[in-house]
Amino acid sequence: MTSLSNTLGPLPLAAAPSWPARLAAPLRRAGHWAAGLLLPLALFALWQYAVRHQWLAEQILPPPALVWQSLGELWYSGELRDHLAISLARVGWSVLLGGGAGLVLGAALGLSRTARAYLLPSFELVAQFPVVGWVPLLIVFLGIDEALKVAAISLAVLVPVTVNTHRGIVGIPRPLLDVGRVYRFTVPQTLWRVVLPAAAPSLFNGLRQGVMQAWLTLVFVELLASSEGIGYLMVWGRQLLQLDLVVVAMLTIGAVGLALDLALRWAESRLASWRRGAF
Amino acid sequence: MTTSHSARRDYRGLVPPALLLLAWFAAGRLGWTNPTLIPPPEQVLAVAWHYLGSGELFRALAASLARDLGGFALGALAGIGLGVLLGVSRWAERLLGPTFHTLKQISLFAWIPLLSIWLGYNDGSRVVFIAVSAFYPVALATFEGVRGVTRAQFEVARVHGFTARQRLTRLILPAAAPQILTGLNLGLVYAWLATIGAEFLLPAYGDIGLGDTVIRGRAAFNVALVIFGMLAIGGVGVALNRVFHRLERRLLRWRGDPR
Amino acid sequence: MIRRLIYLWLAVLAGAAIAAEAPPPQPAPPQPAAPKVVRIGVASPAVGNPPLYTTGSLGLARYKGWIDEELKGSGTRAQWFFFKGAGPAVNEALTNKQLDLVFQGDLPAIMARAAGLKTRLVLPVAIRSNVYLLVPPDSPIRGIADLKGKRVSIFRGTNAHLPVNRILAAHGLSERDLRAINFDNASAQAALTTRDIDAAFLGVESLKLVEQGVARIAYSTQGGPAVLTRQSGLLASDDFAARHPDTVRRVVRGVVRAAYWASDDAHRAEVFKVWSLMGYPLSSFETDYRDQSVKARVSPLFDPFLIGRYQDAVTGAQQFRLARGKVDVAAWIDRRFVDAALKELKLEHYWTPLDAQGRPLTTRSASAR
Incomplete structure (x- = not known):
């Protein structure tokens, strides 16, 4: 943000010296917020306009007021929270399972030359398969219950976590490992005090990608075969021709995605400070 | 992807797939598994032979690829457009950026119900969905690439008296090319994922495509067909990546990139 | 910059006001000619x-x-x-x-x-189209009463949805008493074959499963009250x-x-x-x-x-x-x-x-x- 004044040349604020300088920064920030809100507001106005002029039939373009009302109803009846809790539990288990497996696999690939020689080519090949392509086969073997959802989502988490763990460990500079040898660290000590801090940003990157992939795959699986969860709410709204439910589910999915992203970013900044402390 | 360029090929990488194949064969022969649930490899081969021979595979492949690449082209163009705009104009970034970054968080497949209702059960809604899926990674990478163009480079352009258009084609796009290509690659991966996803979730009557083939296989409980379809889908994913990397190398070499 | 922002805001607000005020359009007049x-x-x-x-x-x-x-x-x-x-x-x-x-x-x-x-x-x-409850041939389910707690497919939002609810109610059950799964007919047939579900409410088009020996009729509306059809x-x-x-x-x-x-x-x-x-x-x-x-x-x-x-x-x-x-x-x-x-x-x-x-x-x- 400090480079702003350079790139924009003479700022109008600077041209108005009568304003107290300490007000300038908050005002500018408010201005940025206001600018960012313009487009959503314009879209909202367009939505309202389209509803009034019936660009699309009312049944497939629900009025904003109706969406708002449904959101309230679904929230207070607890239905939305139930669906969300189920979806989040699926994501949680999958991140745990797929992330754990990815961590192990990635560490094996990163630490052992033999593991790399045997496993890496297969892994790289399979990693290029789109996750949704696996789902029909998984349905054949696992049925359509929780096992399917957790397996499919775990698979989506496994790939980025493995790739990033592997990359993070391979990327550790040799001198750092040599230091460990000099100190005669045991294997757990090396892992904990050298490998983990050094590979942490990459590991975290993997986790972040994994969580985002999990959220993506969750919605797919729930749309395809489910009887509960936030994705199913969309299927349900569609079957009833109550599109406001679909929009509510979309907004919820977006909000959760945003919350996950913010939480991961916050965790990343915390991690960075922990890392500085560890060295 | 790190394909081995080393002179000596390491054959140890072939061991896991070989073991898997062997176990699969043995399972069928020794009757460890239920053959309807896990059909023996030769049955999958027979299905493959039938689909290759009758041309059904190529028709399905062509239909899926046409959707994929059509949607990808649309989404990539729009993505580069928006990325450049956000990258060069602070105003555009302030106006559009927050909305873009928020909408990006809506999980891709959540768009499917609305899109299919608005645009109908046809290829139109599938292609638009594929375009949306390619759009985000391309726009994001382009934005970051363009943002990375330094002030000094802009100064040079000004000294040379570049027009706006020259600035775009001679400075911004070449300078941001590596990131844009990374974004395009990611976009291509997402577009293929979306193609298959859309074929699963938006089955239209009489439509063909690899995803539709797999869905039919599952409905008829033809596991061999499901396995074959899945391998074909994965194979296309791998092939798309390969072709893209070849093009990328050529393009970057043409740009005079040292790598 | 502030001024430009204010103008933009004014434009958007004006747009919003127009959107809220504009009258909806009139429907098109009828065209009597026969359609193609x-x-x-x-x-x-x-x-x-x-x-x-x-x-x-x-x-x-x-x-x-x-x-x-x-x-x-x-x-x-x-x-x-x-x-x-x-x-x-x-x-x-x-x-x-x-x-x-x-x-x-x-x-x-x-x-x-x-x-x-x-x-x-x-x-x-x-x-008076019939509703059938199909189960795997060796299933212990003999009738509606056995469905409690079972995974049962119902194609929701179709004309089978309400009759199924009435059938359940006639046996003292509701959808909440079973683990209802929402499948279209093709998926339900596949899931029944693979035994991913314990039972499915289906129509005459699914009776081929009975002919194929992968399902048995555990209940049907045949001969029952016509109001369940x-x-x-x-x-x-x-x-x-x-x-x-x-x-x-x-x-x-x-x-x-x-x-x-x-x-x-x-x-x-x-x-x-x-x-x-x-x-x-x-x-x-x-x-x-x-x-x-x-x-x-x-x-x-x-x-x-x-x-x-x-x-x-x-x-x-x-x-x-x-x-x-x-x-x-x-x-x-x-x-x-x-x-x-x-x-x-x-x-x-x-x-x-x-x-x-x-x-x-x-x-x-x-x-x-």
Whole structure:
């Protein structure tokens, strides 16, 4: 943000010296917020306009007021929270399972030359398969219950976590490992005090990608075969021709995605400070 | 992807797939598994032979690829457009950026119900969905690439008296090319994922495509067909990546990139 | 910069104000000319390419070419669309103005009407369709009462949804007592085969699983109260019916002709044969129509039974929160087309009207059965 004044040349604020300088920064920030809100507001106005002029039939373009009302109803009846809790539990288990497996696999690939020689080519090949392509086969073997959802989502988490763990460990500079040898660290000590801090940003990157992939795959699986969860709410709204439910589910999915992203970013900044402390 | 360029090929990488194949064969022969649930490899081969021979595979492949690449082209163009705009104009970034970054968080497949209702059960809604899926990674990478163009480079352009258009084609796009290509690659991966996803979730009557083939296989409980379809889908994913990397190398070499 | 921002804000606010104030547009005036095509949507999948659809009186009329025959000379061609997603998918296409006439069950039609879709119910097509509970052959499930806590597939939002709820209620259960899974018919059949589910509520089209030996009928509505069966009808979009009543009349007449032909007991074997062309075994229909004439199931009459069923479905839709608005069934039905067809074909007294419970209304026609 400090480079702003350079790139924009003479700022109008600077041209108005009568304003107290300490007000300038908050005002500018408010201005940025206001600018960012313009487009959503314009879209909202367009939505309202389209509803009034019936660009699309009312049944497939629900009025904003109706969406708002449904959101309230679904929230207070607890239905939305139930669906969300189920979806989040699926994501949680999958991140745990797929992330754990990815961590192990990635560490094996990163630490052992033999593991790399045997496993890496297969892994790289399979990693290029789109996750949704696996789902029909998984349905054949696992049925359509929780096992399917957790397996499919775990698979989506496994790939980025493995790739990033592997990359993070391979990327550790040799001198750092040599230091460990000099100190005669045991294997757990090396892992904990050298490998983990050094590979942490990459590991975290993997986790972040994994969580985002999990959220993506969750919605797919729930749309395809489910009887509960936030994705199913969309299927349900569609079957009833109550599109406001679909929009509510979309907004919820977006909000959760945003919350996950913010939480991961916050965790990343915390991690960075922990890392500085560890060295 | 790190394909081995080393002179000596390491054959140890072939061991896991070989073991898997062997176990699969043995399972069928020794009757460890239920053959309807896990059909023996030769049955999958027979299905493959039938689909290759009758041309059904190529028709399905062509239909899926046409959707994929059509949607990808649309989404990539729009993505580069928006990325450049956000990258060069602070105003555009302030106006559009927050909305873009928020909408990006809506999980891709959540768009499917609305899109299919608005645009109908046809290829139109599938292609638009594929375009949306390619759009985000391309726009994001382009934005970051363009943002990375330094002030000094802009100064040079000004000294040379570049027009706006020259600035775009001679400075911004070449300078941001590596990131844009990374974004395009990611976009291509997402577009293929979306193609298959859309074929699963938006089955239209009489439509063909690899995803539709797999869905039919599952409905008829033809596991061999499901396995074959899945391998074909994965194979296309791998092939798309390969072709893209070849093009990328050529393009970057043409740009005079040292790598 | 601040000034530019303020201008932008003003522009957006002005836009929002205009959006809120502008009056909605007027509807277009009617066009009397005969349409080039009449787009008919069917809430059921077809098979093969070109699509083959032969079941019910509508499928029979299509297969025998009677609808095309009726349309001949009017310059209108019938174009058919089939939907694996059944009623809900038809509703979407109807909303997008991609269909003129649709054949679908009572509940989806009511949901659409309640959501504000402008349609008219012009012809009862398939009435008293049975609901079957299918289970794997060796399943311990013997009846509805055994379903408690089991994984059961119900295709929600179709005309089976409410009858299933009524069947469960008649046995002291509700959907909450089972682990209900929402599957379309094809998925439910696959899941039953793989035993991913313990049971599935399905229709006659799924009885092939019984023939194949992968399922057994644990319960059916055959011989039970008629109020537990499913009803389906032909609907016209309001717009189309108002602009092109002649086209609607012609299509309705074609279907009534098929219903009449199928009602003749002499044609029973051939009717089943035509229906089975879509890959259904003959035995499915023999099972489904055991001790029952085809005539009793293809009646095109808007009798107290049918009206009562639709009214009951409206009540059920609201009770189970499947529809928002209220639907006035009497005002929704447009009998002109079927009345005209029955009169022209001299069939006014051919079918027996039923009372609300499904019993024949007059003794004269009761003995005819």
